[in-house]
């Protein structure tokens with residue numbers, strides 16, 4: 001559904017406001033630092049239905065197939081990692097034996113068969129994303145096999161964004177060369193923190209030289225939009241160690257950074273219970289790390305993108321944000337997302353014709369479904385018209401710090417606009433007619449602004465979200 005169809009109007013491009021490099025007042029942090037969703041989707045996953053029958057997704061895939069010329073986005077989840085990083089919040093399977101992936105690839109092949117049977121002639125891809133786990137857990141033969149399984153069924157458009165997440169300690173330059181040869185053109189690598197003390201605590205060992213070598217090799221091969229992930233809020237992070245990490249990664253000059261707040265959820269993620277809670281920076285100390293990153297990135301010439309990303313001014317994400325056309329899906333910020341996302345692998349989430357559908361997270365459940373010849377969907381939701389409208393609003397706030405609520409926005413969102421008055425007096429947003437603009441100060445509280453438009457928050461009252469600031 002387009003923004004227009006939702007009653008939302010895109011206006012002409014405008015310069016985004018310069019970022020706020022001052023720490024927000026502590027009093028505001030105290031008031032607004034509450035548990036809240038990150039809005040990688042709206043409605044958020046905790047309010048989806050479980051069980052959710054595969055037939056719901058099948059109907060939507062058939063509906064999607066009736067527009068054969070529209071491109072699709074594709075996500076493929078490779079859940080394997082060689083070792084477990086104790087802070088990890090992803091759906092992972094730990095193994096040192098690459099052979100475990102062979103069986104998984106057979107199931108992916110079956111899943112591709114089942115999905116394409118329903119998509120009919122709709123086979124163009126404008127975006128592919130392999131995520132994990134560690135997609136480069138696959139050896140070169142396995143990588144080629146998966147690529148062939150995809151490209152024998154789908155047509156990758158010439159200007160498609162073809163991205164892969166890599167874990168530098170387990171990825172070789174030869175693997176990168178193979179990926180580039182196949183057609184991958186974007187790469188995202190985890191860095192998190194270079195301090196040995198932090199790396200020991202989170203069981204993730206990654207050298208500076210190793211990271212630099214891979215990044216430079218990727219650049220030499222012609223990958224663009226090279227991204228490095230950093231995480232703040234990890235145990236034993238100190239302002240000095242974090243500053244050193246920032247200096248080191250900035251010297252490598254990737255095109256983009258994602259600077260994520262560590263989501264500490266020990267109730268849901270068992271292995272996080274091993275982490276020393278007392279050694280985690282919290283409140284103002286944690287915010288200080290974000291601020292240090294913000295200042296270092298901006299000083300080095302990067303533009304703040306959405307909630308927690310940075311990009312060089314000539315990067316496509318920065319250009320799209322300046323025009324207020326930046327998009328976001330489960331794979332992050334993008335300019336190439338299609339209206340429908342098909343997804344493959346354990347825990348992968350499809351987003352087709354207003355329906356979210358997530359596969360079983362446990363590998364054995366995923367395997368069983370495919371072995372029985374059915375899709376592995378276990379959880380999902382069909383969106384109402386109101387959900388679709390709020391989804392566009394929340395997406396625009398999270399991506400572009402701005403939204404026009406549309407001609408009837410004042411009446412449709414009267415309650416929300418009323419609630420935003422206090423945000424306005426705190427200097428976090430500006431309201432003008434039906435336009436809402438998040439101020440540079442308000443960017444620290446972006447999730448709080450989005451929460452005002454979330455009609456399902458009350459349904460998720462038993463869910464533990466990470467903190468918003």
Ligand code: SF4
Pocket residue numbers: 080081083084085087088089090092132133134167190204
């Ligand atoms: S490499 Fe990434 S996905 Fe794998 S365990 Fe570490 S953080 Fe999790």
